[in-house]
Amino acid sequence: VKARRRVVTTPGRAVKPKRTPTIRRAKSAIVPATPASTAPRPTVPRSPAAGTGTGSSSGAAISSPGSTGRASGTGGSTRSDRTVDLSVDLAPRRGGLVLANPILVASGTFGYGIEYGDVVDVERLGAICCKGTTLKPRVGNMTPRVTETPAGMLNSIGLQNPGVDAVIERYAPIWQRWQTPVIVNVAGESIADYAEVARRLDGVPGVAAIELNISCPNVGKGGLQFAIDADAAGAVTAAVRRVTDLPVLVKLSPNVADIRPIARAIEDAGADALTAINTLSGIAVAPDRRRPLLGNVFGGVSGPAVKPIALRVVYEVCQVVDIPVVAIGGVTELADVLDFLAVGAVAVQVGTAVFADPTLPVRLVGELSSAAAAAGHDSYASFIGTALPRQPGTPSAKGVEYRP
Amino acid sequence: VTMRLVSAELVDSREILPGQWLQAFHAPALASGTRAGQFIHVRAGDWSGLVLRRPFSFNTVDLGTGIITIHFRTVGRGTEWFTRLRAGDTLDMLGPLGRPFEVDSRSRHLLLVAGGLGIAGVRMLADEAIRDGRQVVLLFGAASARDVYPSSLLPDEVEYVVATDDGSLGHHGFVTDLVPAYEAWADQAFACGPGPMLRALARLATGRRERLGVAKLGRKRGGGRPIQIGSPRARRKAFLQVSMEQNMGCAVGACLGCVVMSVTGTPQRVCREGPVFASDEIAWESGW
Numbered sequence: 153v154k155a156r157r158r159v160v161t162t163p164g165r166a167v168k169p170k171r172t173p174t175i176r177r178a179k180s181a182i183v184p185a186t187p188a189s190t191a192p193r194p195t196v197p198r199s200p201a202a203g204t205g206t207g208s209s210s211g212a213a214i215s216s217p218g219s220t221g222r223a224s225g226t227g228g229s230t231r232s233d234r235t236v237d238l239s240v241d242l243a244p245r246r247g248g249l250v251l252a253n254p255i256l257v258a259s260g261t262f263g264y265g266i267e268y269g270d271v272v273d274v275e276r277l278g279a280i281c282c283k284g285t286t287l288k289p290r291v292g293n294m295t296p297r298v299t300e301t302p303a304g305m306l307n308s309i310g311l312q313n314p315g316v317d318a319v320i321e322r323y324a325p326i327w328q329r330w331q332t333p334v335i336v337n338v339a340g341e342s343i344a345d346y347a348e349v350a351r352r353l354d355g356v357p358g359v360a361a362i363e364l365n366i367s368c369p370n371v372g373k374g375g376l377q378f379a380i381d382a383d384a385a386g387a388v389t390a391a392v393r394r395v396t397d398l399p400v401l402v403k404l405s406p407n408v409a410d411i412r413p414i415a416r417a418i419e420d421a422g423a424d425a426l427t428a429i430n431t432l433s434g435i436a437v438a439p440d441r442r443r444p445l446l447g448n449v450f451g452g453v454s455g456p457a458v459k460p461i462a463l464r465v466v467y468e469v470c471q472v473v474d475i476p477v478v479a480i481g482g483v484t485e486l487a488d489v490l491d492f493l494a495v496g497a498v499a500v501q502v503g504t505a506v507f508a509d510p511t512l513p514v515r516l517v518g519e520l521s522s523a524a525a526a527a528g529h530d531s532y533a534s535f536i537g538t539a540l541p542r543q544p545g546t547p548s549a550k551g552v553e554y555r556p
Numbered sequence: 557v558t559m560r561l562v563s564a565e566l567v568d569s570r571e572i573l574p575g576q577w578l579q580a581f582h583a584p585a586l587a588s589g590t591r592a593g594q595f596i597h598v599r600a601g602d603w604s605g606l607v608l609r610r611p612f613s614f615n616t617v618d619l620g621t622g623i624i625t626i627h628f629r630t631v632g633r634g635t636e637w638f639t640r641l642r643a644g645d646t647l648d649m650l651g652p653l654g655r656p657f658e659v660d661s662r663s664r665h666l667l668l669v670a671g672g673l674g675i676a677g678v679r680m681l682a683d684e685a686i687r688d689g690r691q692v693v694l695l696f697g698a699a700s701a702r703d704v705y706p707s708s709l710l711p712d713e714v715e716y717v718v719a720t721d722d723g724s725l726g727h728h729g730f731v732t733d734l735v736p737a738y739e740a741w742a743d744q745a746f747a748c749g750p751g752p753m754l755r756a757l758a759r760l761a762t763g764r765r766e767r768l769g770v771a772k773l774g775r776k777r778g779g780g781r782p783i784q785i786g787s788p789r790a791r792r793k794a795f796l797q798v799s800m801e802q803n804m805g806c807a808v809g810a811c812l813g814c815v816v817m818s819v820t821g822t823p824q825r826v827c828r829e830g831p832v833f834a835s836d837e838i839a840w841e842s843g844w
Contacts, residue, residue, distance in 0.1 A: 263810030267828075271561055271650070271808075283812070291823055295844055296803040298813035300608045300634070307805065312812045312823060447844075455607045507608055507806045508599050510650070511561065 236524040237531035238517065240278070240498050242361070242476050243399030243424035249361050251278040251333060251499065253517045254532065255489070258480050258503030259284055259337035259363060259403075260309065264323045265330070268510050276514045277332050278499060281427075282323070284339040284365050287349050289315040294447025299436050304455025304482070305504055306436050308448035311339050311368075316349045324358035333360030335401065338392075339368050347391045354396040361399040364392060364423075367407070367430045379405035379414070379430070386417035393422035401478065404428040406458075406465050415469045427478040427501065428469055429462045455504040456482040463495055470496025470540060484512070486519040493532070494539035559653055559808070562586050566645045567623065573703055576629050576673065577639055578615070584622030586651050590614055592681035593799055593832040596626070596651035597807035600637050609650065610634045611804050611827070613677045613748075627676035653807050654831045657681050657746050657799075658792040659690070667742035668694040669757060671731055671749025675705045677799040677831075678748045686713045693717065693738055697731025697753070700724045732756045740768055747835075748799035758835040761796035785818050785837050786829035794834030802826040817844035 238253035259281040265274050274280060292312025299306050313319065319336070327334040336359050340346040346364065353359050366378035366385055378384045389402055402418045404411060406429040415426060431452025436445040462481020470477050479497035483489060484505040492500045502513045524532045564583035572578045586596060597609040612626040630636050641647070659666065659681075666685045668678045675696060685692045693715045698704050701724035707716050718726030719734055727734055732753060735745075739760070747757050764770075783790040791797050805813035809828035817839040818824045824833070 261806065261811060263806075263808075263812075267806070267808045267810040269808070270558055283810075291821065292812060292815070295815060297815070298608075298803050298805045298811065300606065303605055303607065305607055305805070307811070307813060309812045312815070504607055507811070508606075509648075510808075 236521045236529065237533070238278075238521055238524075240476075242279075242401065242478065242499065244476065245424055246397075246399060248397075249279075249333065249335075249399040249424065252331070253278040253520070254493075254499030255513050255516045255520065256281060256335075256478065256499060256501040257506060257513050258501035259335075259365065260307070261503045261506045264319070264326075265332075265334060266323070266326060272510050273514055274330060274332050276517060278517070279333045279335055279360065281335045281337050281363050281501060282319070283313055284311045284337045285313050285316050285319050285349060286311055286339050287316055287345050289313065289318065296445060296447055297451075299445055299451075301434070301436060301453060301455070302457060304453050304457035305507075306434055306446065306451040306453055307431070308446045308451035310448060316352050320352065320356050320359075324356050327358030327360075330358075334358060335361040335363045337363045337365050337403070339365040340388075341368060343388050343391045346388050347395050350392040350398070350400075351395040354398055359398065361401060361424075362392065362396065363401040363403055363427060364388065365403050365430065367403070367405040377405065377407075380408045382413045382417040385414050386421040389418045389421035389423050399424040401425045401427050403430050403480075404465065404469065405430045406461055407433050411465050411468055412472045415473050419473045419475050423475060425476040425478060426469060426473060427480060428465045429458070429479075429481050432458055432461065454482070456484055458482050459488060459491075463491060466492060466497050467495040467540070470537070483516075484509075486516060486523060489516055489520055490523065490535055491539075493535040494537070496537045496540050498533075498536055559651055560585060562649045562651070563646050564624070564649045566641050566643055566647065568643065569639070569641060571639075572627075572706060572709065576627065576703075577635075578625055578627050578709075579638065579641070580623050580625045581647065581649070582622055583624050583649060586614075586649060587617045587619055587622045587624055590617050590624075590652040591656035592684045593656035593677070593797075594652040594654050595807075595831060596624075596649045597653060597804070598626075598638075599648040599650075600634055601647075604634075604637050606634050606637065608634075608805065609807065610638070611653075611807055613680070613799070613831075614652070615676050615679050616683060617680060627673070627679070629673050650807065654827055655786065655788070655791075655829065657797055657832050658788050659685065659688070660744060660792050663690065663743035665691050665693070665741050665743045667735070667738050667745040668692060669697075669731060669735065669745060669747040669749070669753075670694065670705075671697045671747075671753040672699070672703065674747070674749030674753070674799070676748070678746050679710075681746055682711060682714050686711050691715075693742070695719070695731050695734045695738070697721075697749070730756070732760065735760055739764060742795075744794075745796045746799075747796065748801075751801075754798045754800070754835075755840045757796060758798070758838065758840050761835050764795055785820060785822075786824060786833070790837060791832060791834045794836060796835035797832050798835050798838070799831045800826050800833060800838070801831070815844075817842040 240254045241250045243249040256279045264282050265280045290311050293308050293310030297309050338349045378388050400423050402423045431454045434453040438445040459482030466479045476498040478499045479492035480501040483500050483502045489500050505512050562583050562585045564581035567582050568580040595611050595613045597611050599609045600606040615625040615627040617624050670678050682692050695717050697719045700720050700722045719731040800816050802814035805811035807827040809825050814826040815823035818837050819839050
């Protein structure tokens with residue numbers, strides 16, 4: 153591959169992409185920055201590495217005529233002059249959820265957006281996913297509820313929240329004042345619960361979208377989680393879809409044998425986007441070894457420890473759905489963001505890392521912009537899907553029946 | 557004072573008792589405006605592999621020099637990591653967090669009760685009380701003499717009474733055994749320590765007013781108003797305030813990891829409504 157790359161580096165010749173990366177969902181997901189694409193493009197200094205093109209830059213969803221050409225420049229020094237388009241639409245089917253950047257904060261780690269006060273400038277985040285919200289108030293699980301685990305943590309809060317009405321009354325007026333969209337995470341124990349919460353959130357100023365937490369026991373199906381059953385996952389998505397015009401994101405659970413049929417069922421049921429992944433089921437043992445540590449015994453593992461699993465799930469899901477996928481799972485630095493973009497995610501959520509480093513999400517926005525500029529991209533979209541398989545039609549990528 | 561992220565430089569670190577460390581940091585931004593009972597959430601280094609911050613009570617705060625100290629026991633990887641720090645190393649601290657102890661302006665006699673490492677939770681209150689001209693008795697309980705907090709680290713004005721489980725120093729028995737002797741003397745009591753100790757103290761505190769025959773004289777200001785859980789007034793009016801401990805995630809009230817059950821049936825966040833609660837706000841027998 154290296155040798156071939158050198159061969160095509162002919163000065164003055166536009167480099168042909170080696171392949172067409174699979175980015176069909178990215179195409180629909182990214183909103184082209186209208187003013188930038190119509191305005192005359194500034195001369196783009198490119199580093200030789202970017203100019204030779206490994207295929208990643210040509211995979212830009214918004215490819216402009218100028219982007220493949222080699223412009224002469226001194227390189228590097230004018231990076232900061234470039235404006236990189238970081239905007240993304242997470243509901244391209246309805247054109248309703250445009251974020252200024254693809255860095256979100258994950259549900260449960262950022263409360264209702266107000267807790268970090270002056271420490272975090274929420275206006276610079278792509279979006280905020282609030283704490284899981286249910287129809288009725290919930291007191292949550294017994295303590296202890298959190299503990300640290302190798303390269304991660306375990307939590308079992310048990311969806312403590314004041315109920316959807318209180319959330320709307322207390323927080324929506326605050327959210328309304330922000331530019332940053334707030335995505336309300338919704339949980340329930342029956343399809344009717346989900347639909348009712350969604351119905352009450354519909355049309356509330358300050359609520360930009362709904363994210364369905366389907367990793368809850370379905371009381372109507374004997375406590376089986378919605379997330380592990382394609383029919384149930386599709387049914388709850390469809391029910392919510394019917395009662396609201398808000399963009400609907402559905403958060404996938406990794407605790408399943410094969411995520412792909414579930415992801416497809418949710419897409420078919422009318423979801424606007426998928427988020428992946430929720431926490432992995434796990435337990436910890438108390439220091440005295442006489443009982444499990446958590447009050448609820450079972451908890452959800454998150455943090456850097458789950459990143460490879462999240463990458464795999466996003467990689468699989470991105471090949472079988474056309475709607476945007478938002479990745480979550482162990483993002484602690486820019487490299488993690490780029491990894492998730494490479495396997496097809498259009499945006500990422502930062503969760504556990506916020507606890508150690510509350511300013512990380514805002515910093516990642518700047519770093520992503522710089523990384524795109526340094527690579528000579530006009531949009532971060534060029535990073536999306538570069539690691540997906542070349543031929544999306546092969547069984548290893550598409551077929552549910554085949555699994556290595 | 558609102559919380560902020562501060563970079564603090566370690567100036568001194570020593571093992572004051574077996575497995576217990578006292579570390580001093582230069583952090584003027586945290587020293588000013590901090591009150592006894594509040595805490596900081598400290599991040600271990602990026603390379604440590606630890607994904608959660610660690611909460612520490614302010615042990616002492618020196619406004620003049622901008623030095624704050626924390627006191628902790630090595631219980632796991634996190635605290636082990638902290639002991640390996642050298643002078644000059646800097647740590648990322650989030651604080652001040654939580655709500656402080658509230659001392660009624662009329663209280664002259666303060667009873668402080670600490671169990672083991674709980675001393676770290678009430679230590680700063682002794683400084684504040686003495687500064688304000690109040691009398692302080694500190695009851696301290698430990699397993700044995702080797703774990704007893706050195707009196708040299710306390711202000712001279714504090715009357716220091718020790719109990720040890722094995723009788724190797726001071727009273728032979730629990731620190732809670734010492735409390736009834738001071739019940740009448742104390743205007744307010746403040747405690748930090750293991751859960752069973754706090755529960756025992758809460759039991760002792762209920763009905764104290766009736767036992768002592770204390771009459772409530774004068775016009776009760778705002779007497780008809782229900783006392784809000786977590787409010788400064790609720791703590792100021794209580795005889796016993798406790799500093800609670802719980803596994804903590806974010807420490808700003810976002811993750812709801814560190815709750816304790818209140819008498820109203822709503823879990824209260826130790827990091828936000830606490831860590832200091834009036835003892836009668838906590839549902840001690842709820843099993844949480």
